[in-house]
Amino acid sequence: MKLSKITLAVLGASLAAGLGVTAYAASGQSGGAEQPYQGLTALGYPAPQEGQLVHVPPTMADLEEADIHPELKKVIRRGYELFTDTQQLRGKNVFNDMNCSSCHLGEGRQPFSAPIWPAAITLPGFRGKNQHVNNLEERIAGCFAYSMNGTPPEYGSDDMLALSAYHQWLATGAPMYPDQPIYGRGFPAPPEPELEPDYARGEEVYQAQCTICHQDDGAGHYEDGEYVFPALWGDGSNNWGAGIVRTHTAAGFIKNNMPLGQPNSLSDQQAWDVAYYMVSQERPQDPRYTGDVDETLELFGPTFHRNSRYGEVREHDDHRLADHANTGEKDFLKPWNVGMPRFEELSE
Amino acid sequence: MNKTVIKGLGLLLGTGLNAGAAMALEGDAQRGQEASATCVACHQADGSGMNVPGGESWPRLAGLDSGYIVKQLHDFQEGRRENASMTLFANMLDDQQIADVAAYYSQMPVTPAQGGEEVDDALLERGEQLANRGDWDAYIVSCKSCHGPGSEGVGSDFPGIASQHAGYITAQLEAWKNDERSNDPQNLMGAIAKRMSDEDIQAVSAWLSRQSVTAE
Numbered sequence: 001m002k003l004s005k006i007t008l009a010v011l012g013a014s015l016a017a018g019l020g021v022t023a024y025a026a027s028g029q030s031g032g033a034e035q036p037y038q039g040l041t042a043l044g045y046p047a048p049q050e051g052q053l054v055h056v057p058p059t060m061a062d063l064e065e066a067d068i069h070p071e072l073k074k075v076i077r078r079g080y081e082l083f084t085d086t087q088q089l090r091g092k093n094v095f096n097d098m099n100c101s102s103c104h105l106g107e108g109r110q111p112f113s114a115p116i117w118p119a120a121i122t123l124p125g126f127r128g129k130n131q132h133v134n135n136l137e138e139r140i141a142g143c144f145a146y147s148m149n150g151t152p153p154e155y156g157s158d159d160m161l162a163l164s165a166y167h168q169w170l171a172t173g174a175p176m177y178p179d180q181p182i183y184g185r186g187f188p189a190p191p192e193p194e195l196e197p198d199y200a201r202g203e204e205v206y207q208a209q210c211t212i213c214h215q216d217d218g219a220g221h222y223e224d225g226e227y228v229f230p231a232l233w234g235d236g237s238n239n240w241g242a243g244i245v246r247t248h249t250a251a252g253f254i255k256n257n258m259p260l261g262q263p264n265s266l267s268d269q270q271a272w273d274v275a276y277y278m279v280s281q282e283r284p285q286d287p288r289y290t291g292d293v294d295e296t297l298e299l300f301g302p303t304f305h306r307n308s309r310y311g312e313v314r315e316h317d318d319h320r321l322a323d324h325a326n327t328g329e330k331d332f333l334k335p336w337n338v339g340m341p342r343f344e345e346l347s348e
Numbered sequence: 349m350n351k352t353v354i355k356g357l358g359l360l361l362g363t364g365l366n367a368g369a370a371m372a373l374e375g376d377a378q379r380g381q382e383a384s385a386t387c388v389a390c391h392q393a394d395g396s397g398m399n400v401p402g403g404e405s406w407p408r409l410a411g412l413d414s415g416y417i418v419k420q421l422h423d424f425q426e427g428r429r430e431n432a433s434m435t436l437f438a439n440m441l442d443d444q445q446i447a448d449v450a451a452y453y454s455q456m457p458v459t460p461a462q463g464g465e466e467v468d469d470a471l472l473e474r475g476e477q478l479a480n481r482g483d484w485d486a487y488i489v490s491c492k493s494c495h496g497p498g499s500e501g502v503g504s505d506f507p508g509i510a511s512q513h514a515g516y517i518t519a520q521l522e523a524w525k526n527d528e529r530s531n532d533p534q535n536l537m538g539a540i541a542k543r544m545s546d547e548d549i550q551a552v553s554a555w556l557s558r559q560s561v562t563a564e
Binding site: 039040043059060061084105106107109110209212213221223224225226228229259260261262263 | 477481482484485486487489492493494496497498500501502503505533534535536539540
């Protein structure tokens, strides 16, 4: 089957005007004249709206058929393998039980599960988290430092190039620096709940809905040395600097993706409560830790931790969250990319 | 003599105290062998079961998790899982015998499965995709994301399905799809099965039946 890139702007009158749709699709199928992601509405997701950029990334099957150099295919395949089995870098770049695809479900292609192709078309760009312009490699490096509690492959290295190539391949056909908001980007938080998120209610939801896979202690489950269910807290999970320690991000992930196979099945209140429960558990220290929680909060509260429970005292047991020097499985605190100065010569 | 402690962790929710106590019984494989006299006609002496084309296939029990077997037998007894012949045979076993036969079958080496022999490569490729990567465009998550590496099973809640008979897997997925089976925890399997086409079910059943599971 020959594949061609099509821009569904020509899709016909039934499509909402201004819906920017890009996709990789098989040719000869009546122009693929079907509005993408319609199946998601049955699962409780919003339909694409007028004025949004809607992109359907290619699959690995599309890659086999694609008209690109075989060497590039090999590198993209390597990137896909690293993305879905990041544990092969365990002890080198990864120091917890996670894969990239533990959070970015559907191989990084899935809307509302932080699909990864938007990074390839919106970067280089300014990032609030580290207050400077980041490119795709630096963005991926951030995931290694925080979500994988590790240290990134070097910029320009084979592994970094392979991961970047996979991101860019998924963005095939999407416009660079789009001027429209992106459909399904990130982990959109559900609406603010009626009641303040609550630890005890969250624990109830957790016990009823989550422990079958993630276990009582949040450690997830390994079988035959392979990750099955990822760790939600503890040394096997992301550290205090990962985006998902922010309650709204956790609630967005959970509401849109959990329990696996049953997205949007929890109420907004349940999603916020169980997220609050999850982000109220201990995990390895934030690599930006200065040795003092208050000082770290002063430095990174405004750009990050104002949305997390870092340094807060847990109500039920008076435990002060993140007040420790535990770095988990790794024997260092700060990987090379964290705090690396950028564009100092451009400063006013 | 091997003894297996039957753990019903996570399965006890909503099943009441009696079932809870029954599932905590310790199974004895030797006694299980005696009690299994009632099982062998269909499930065979080596626990391999049988793929029955055009009829009701009998699942392989050899190497299945004991906690999983215990739960299924209690579910048959109490109507949470329906099958005319299994309800009959399950009712012939008391709680201790259930624990014993579960221990007995769980210790057997996994046997090869049938039913996936005469399928074309395209179908097998689809089956492999569904088992290992899923089809997210249809929101079908992969088998291995719950059934574990090689889909060989995770604990008592997610049974090994690699090297299970294609006819049996197909029948179960169709049953979930048609609301005829619903004893899975939190509808985790039911939600996925309902998104699978008949061809998807055929494909993944065939592929799984062709996977060999080697002893650890």
